[in-house]
Amino acid sequence: MYAVIGATGNTGRVVAEDLLAAGLPVRAIGRSEERLATLVEKGAEAAVGDVSDAEFVARACDGVGGVYHLIPPRYDVDLLAWQTESGKALVSGIRDAGVPYVVNLSSVGAQHREGTGPIAGLREQEDRFNELTETNVLHLRPGWFMENMYMMLDAIRGMGVLGMPIPGDLPVPMIATRDIGAEAARRLAALDFDGHHIKELLGPREYTLTEVAAIIGAAIGQPDLPYVTVPEEAAAEGFEQMGAHPATVSAFLEMYRGFGEGRVVAQEARSAANTTPTTLEEFAVGLAAAYNA
Ligand SMILES: NC(=O)c1ccc[n+]([C@@H]2O[C@H](COP(=O)([O-])OP(=O)(O)OC[C@H]3O[C@@H](n4cnc5c(N)ncnc54)[C@H](OP(=O)(O)O)[C@@H]3O)[C@@H](O)[C@H]2O)c1
The missing domain is CATH 3.40.50.720 (NAD(P)-binding Rossmann-like Domain)
Structure with missing residues (x-):
């Protein structure tokens, strides 16, 4: 069992x-x-x-x-x-x-x-x-997790941008x-x-957030969807609006800083053993269905 x-x-x-x-x-x-x-x-x-x-x-x-x-x-x-x-x-x-x-x-x-x-x-x-x-x-x-993108759909719909407090050119394993x-x-x-x-x-490869916006944008019919690096205060406001506890908001901001400052990174070199099959393009098909539902 x-x-x-x-x-x-x-x-x-x-x-x-x-x-x-x-x-x-x-x-x-x-x-x-x-x-x-x-x-x-x-x-x-x-x-x-x-x-x-x-x-x-x-x-x-x-x-x-x-x-x-x-x-x-x-x-x-x-x-x-x-x-x-x-x-x-x-x-x-x-x-x-x-x-x-x-x-x-x-x-x-x-x-x-x-x-x-x-x-x-x-x-x-x-x-x-x-x-x-x-x-x-x-x-x-x-x-x-690519699934984190589901939480971004309302903001994409409302503001027409993908925004996070992470530099747009940072390669992230997704x-x-x-x-x-x-x-x-x-x-x-x-x-x-x-x-x-x-x-x-480590997913199929690293993606930058700028690439993510382009791939998701293409899937949802907004090929010019821009990525913007949002200031921490704006990100905090977004979390608070979703009902997050203030300590949790701070924890997430610390994690995002961890990405930007190079702490949230893989330790292993990419290999067949840590590479997984599903690409962001494949994942975006389901995301687009949810966006358009
Ligand atoms: N998001 C990312 O990028 C990322 C990256 C690396 C690691 N992680 C970690 O991944 C984990 C989340 O994994 P996931 O996405 O597979 O989970 P998830 O989709 O968030 O689902 C949580 C599961 O736990 C159950 N659950 C919630 N509260 C519970 C409670 N008090 N007692 C018993 N069951 C409870 C939920 O079922 P019910 O609601 O039906 O009870 C649900 O099945 C977290 O630890 C997160 O830190 C996330």
Whole structure:
């Protein structure tokens, strides 16, 4: 049996579906029976509860051979405090359940313990897992999720620009979450790691934000969509309008500075092993459908 945390989310859904498609048993974890229903229809067991409850996590992971783990993001509270609270509960529950294998979703940039906002919280979680000497842990460190672009659609519609507080000419590894889920499922099915390992996943190539605007612009029928580097104050205002907690806004600004100042970068040279297939052009087809819906 495999347990999948965040089974209704971007990466977890793919992990659960790929494991089920390989004929492997899955316990899908989330807060809503209704949202888990499509996975149950495909053969998964549902475990409904909150990952900040260590006893729930231990019950949900009872008897499983491998766990796909992530810290669910929360923006309405202090994100870093939430990462600590839920991260401790998750590790404690997984340890108490005696799970032998964990694939942990971390991030590019987690080589640093500070100066990277929420990524530093993911590094703390790596450290917590690395204290479990009896558990084999594979830390996946993917690049920037292409799915982040869904959050930009309203601003593109409203202002006719793609804007972020990142220089437009900075090459950033960007990855489709489908490819992260596929790698996680493959490694959980194979259980081909022991001890504690790190694997970066760098997408098909690096893209600059200026290139991103051109690719997305072409897909949505606005080939001249410009990219603008927005000042931090304007970015903060945007996050606040989306309901983000002030501490979370600060954390994201620190992460964006981490990109610009060279901390949120890959450590490995690009290779076949850390390159994933889905291009931004392919991803943009689905993004354009959402934009035009
Ligand atoms: N965005 C990026 O560029 C990027 C890059 C690298 C790493 N990351 C990391 O990736 C992770 C997010 O992964 P993702 O995009 O696959 O997830 P996601 O799409 O944000 O989904 C979160 C999942 O967690 C579940 N969930 C939320 N709160 C929960 C709670 N309190 N208890 C139990 N389940 C809960 C949600 O299900 P229900 O709502 O149905 O409960 C959902 O299945 C974060 O840790 C983030 O820091 C992000």
